[in-house]
Structures are given as structure tokens and as C-alpha cells.
Amino acid sequence: MAVPKPQRLLNLIVGLSSTRHRLTREQIRDTIEGYEPLPRGASEEEIRKAEQSFERMFERDKKELRELGVPIETVEDPVHGDEIGYRIRPAEAAMPPLDLTAAELAVLSIATDYWRGAVLDGAAQQAVMKLASSAEHGPRVELPFAALPAVSSDAFGTLVEAVGERQSVRFEYSSSSSGVGTRTIDPWTVVLRAGVAYVIGYDRDREAPRTFRVQRIGGRVTRIGDPGAYEIPAEIPLGALDGSGDVKTARVALRPESGHGLRRRGTPAGVDGGWDLYDVEYAHPEDLVAEVLGLAGARASSPRVTSRPR
Template sequence: MTKADVRATVNGYSQASNDDAFERMFERDKVTLRELGIPLVTLTDDAHGDDIGYRIDLDGYDLPRVDLSPAEIGVLSVAAQVWDGAHLDLPARRALTKLRAVSPAASGELSGHVLRIPPPSATFDPLLSAIASRAVVTFGYRGATSSAPAQRRVEPWQLVVRDGAWYVLGHDLVRDAERMFRLTRITGAVKVGARGGATHPRVTGTGGGLGATSRASGSIGRTVGDDGAADVARVAVRPERAGEVRLRALAATPGEAAWSGWDVLELAVGNADDLAGLLAGHTDAVVVLEPPHLREAVVTRLRAAAGLATVGTATTGTETDPVSEPATDPATGDIQSSAPTTGEAGRG
């Protein structure tokens, strides 16, 4: 059908009082159809003369055959609520509706379950399409330690969630290095360059090159201390204490000698930073025996906290050391030490 055919024969368009109004309605409806995944194709051929013909491509219309069980459609119903109110919410619910068209009633296995994960900001969409088309993106970015936004040019590889925050991982073309950028720190719009403009080999997958989070930096760094030697930690735990730590124990034995009366637990270290935070949080209920780097990380935290008795939140008064441009870039997740330096620990 040509645009004129549509205007003449499809219900609703006769309400358009003039050409402009019709054009607006027509454009709006095309957008809606494409949002819905309806493959609207344009044709120019003899049959349509000089006009463009519009047709729904039925070959690309159908949902492939899918047989979802009641339990599976139940699982999808819970998943579709995840983005509550965010920009991914509507497309997720539309996808569920389409699948319901060919599915039996959901079973109640997951009824009573509510899952809400922190949604990415709207910059998710252009970044995802840039990754798919291997394009370079440009955006303003305000790092954690920088006072003003700076322009970044990045070849994006992957969108990553860590500790409830969204990041884009990619190759920073200005710094010529792999970097993570927190989506909420991107300022303004993301400009997507030409398809195929990215040239650096991708690093993807959450294993290998991309280590666990360095939470203290609020970003993602490589796991430090993963020299392979200390995957298991030994900690002494006071009786009846540190229940949360006990749940993680690979093994527990009664303490001996100096640790008589305590329990000695073996723990998988995983992310040493996270584990140090958990253990420090249990204060005198837990003492780290080994490895030394974990022990040091916990003691460093305890020393800093012990110093809090003597300082207030002095926003006026003595100047603290500026941390304006550290050697590594904590904002974007360069290599971070898991044990903060003593220089920082001594401040107050």
C-alpha cells in the first residue's frame, strides 16, 4: 500500500484534517509498529509508480515455534517485572505478552516472588547498539575523583553489572587502555559513531581479564592477590559468634593452642576485598590467621575505624591531602590494590 492508500482506506486516518496531521499520525504509527517488532518494509516498484509502498514482511513477522511449560511462563512472568518503571520495563512486558499468546497459563511456583534489579540508565540502549555494530562512542564522563566532566572516546565491549551498578567496559581511545565507566557518571547523550569503527580486539566474558570488583574504588579492577597461592583463608571465630561467616565455611575445626576455645574456619577467598570487608565488620569475633594479605586488609580497616573516635566530619578546618589525580584511575577501574595504602589510612 502507498501512503495515499493507507490514508484513504485505513480507519482512523480520515480524522487527519490536513497533510501535516496525517504525516504526524503516519510517522507515529510506523514507530509504534517497529517498536512492536512488526517488520514494516518499503518498496519502490512499477506497481507503486513514484510512491513508496509499505508492506508488512510476513516472512519476518512470526514468532518461531516455542513451547513454554506452565512453570517456564511463570518464571518469565517474574522476570518481566524486574525493570519496574525503568525504560526496559515496557519492552520486557511486551515480550512476555507475545510469549503468552502461545503459552499455557503460568503455574504458581514463583508466585509470591518479587525481583527488582537496579535498572541501567537510558544510555544502555545506545551503548548496546554500539557494541553490536562495533562502533566508537563519545560521551562526557565525570569520574569519582574528577571535579568536571571530560569527553571520552571509547570502543565499548560489554555492559556489566557489579554491586548494583551498571558499567560499560571498553577500550578508552584517549588513554589507550581498557577501562570501566559507570553509566550513572556519563553526562549528556552518548554519540554513536559509524558501524565497524572499533578496531581493538574485544575483551569479553566475566572470567579471565575481567576480575572481581574492587568495591573500595567503586569500580572494577583486577583481583589483587590472586597469585593462586591463597585461595583458602583460615580464620579464628569466637564461639557462638559470626554466624554469617560460619555459613561460608568450607570446614570448621576446634582451635588449638593459642586458639583454644575458638573455632577455626576455612573460607574460600574469592574477592579478597569483599571478604576483608565482611570479616572486619565482625570486629573482635573474627581473627584472620592467613593469608597475610587478607589479615593485613582486615587490620587496615580496623585501624582506620579505631581512629574514628577522634575525628569528626571536618569539612572546614585543616586541609587534607589532595587526591585529585591518582596514579591509577579509580574512577574507571584501573588496577587497584586490595589493601589501601597506609598514606590514606593515616589521614584524619
């Protein structure tokens, strides 16, 4: 009777985890329950077919387990020539011990909604299923919180995997300074800011770290070269994304009963005729300018920026 696939995958994990050194493809085929050993006394044609069918099955299993987070290592052994073997280090494959409360598990389930219908949807749900084994069992906890799905693209998912594998990527990018062009980068990390996704990495052509807004990537992200091809620096430069570093102050003049948001953030700095003066901190001048210009037409009482943001 054929062994069901989940059973076969479990046996593959058990086998690769328990091997002292490694298992070659042949050993996997012949000893792991779920794969078909080569039929005895078969014709050459039958053997070739059986080999092909094993190869297809094993490649798919290996890919699915790796996507699940199981670190299947490739082990080469000079003694056995070019035959490749595989193994899993159990300590690296196991989920670290986490004790989660029922309320914490409920929050995780809300977090999956953030990706619903988007690129990490399946991954988020799979993650919650994994963490459910670390959670206490309790009555269902209802929390008055929710997350609506983020806008995301397949490019983001590919970049996340490339960061995990330390594998270079290539994509078409529409830059505000240099237009559309092909970029080749070693991705270091993905960044989320207020729901907007970025990737920071080493730009191979410009020979410097660069930040890319994922939304500006056109089409597919292609992984190139081998995994583990570069090191990720301990300190990743955030560049323009870091708003905390360089805070300046501008003085704005507001008509009474206007600019409520600016008033709340700012410090009163006296009055000037019919204007209330406020000092407001800002990191990005264009954001402050946008906020001030946005107020202009909303009411007759418009604000003005008295010291020019630079």
C-alpha cells in the first residue's frame, strides 16, 4: 500500500535527522519508507523510469520541506566522489521553546489577517499552526483588534526568501533619480514602515548600500547565483528611512482654530498679528510642506511656514 505523503515527509525528516553523517539519494530511495526501492530483476527501461520517478518525487519533497523551514543540508563527501548526500541537524530544525498564552495565540491569528489574500497569507497561517503547539489550551479569546490586509506583491515574498538564503537578486526598478533600469543586489533585510515595504541591500553595480521601495519593482524578482553567497553586516544602514537621526524644527503660523494636528505636535511660540506661532519638529521637509500645503484650501484660515524647512 502506498504511504501517504505527510507520512513520507515525516519519515524523510526522521531519517535525515537520525543519520550520523549523511544519506545519499540512493540510500533515501532504498531505505526510507514511502519511496519505492528499485524493483528486483527489472529491465533497464523499468529501472530508468523508476529512477526518474524517484528523482521527481524527492526533489519536490526536498523543496517543500525547505520552504517549510526545515534546513536540509547538502553534504559532499570527497571519498564518495561527486555523489551528494543530505542531512538535517535536529537542533537547527526544531522550534525554540516558547510558552504562549491563549490570548497571545489569539493575537497571532489577528496578525495573519494582515496578509490575507496577499503574498505571505499561507506562510502566516502555517506559522500560527506551528506556534499552536507551544500555546496553552484555553477558551477562545476574543480581542477587539483587527488588521486589514496590506498591499503586497510576489516580489516581497521572493525578497524575504532571498534574505533568508543570502542569495543575490535581480529586478527592474523605477528610480526617482535615474529612471527604469536593472538592479542586481545582495539583499540584507526587508523593512516595513507604516505598511510600506522596502528592501535594503548592497547594489553590485553602484558598489554601495541602497534602499529600494518594493512597490517600484516592476515584474519579477529573480534569484541569481548560489545561496549563502555573501555576509549580512551586523549594522544595516537605514539611509533615508531613518527619520530619527536628523530632526529639525520649523516655525509655522496658524490661524486660530486651524492646524490642529500641528498644534498638538508643536510647541507654542507666541502670536504674530492674527497668527498663532508654533515650533514643529520634522525629519523630512517634504512631509511637513505637504502637511502645511494640504491645510491651505481646507479653510480660509491657512497656515504659513515662517522659517523655511530645508
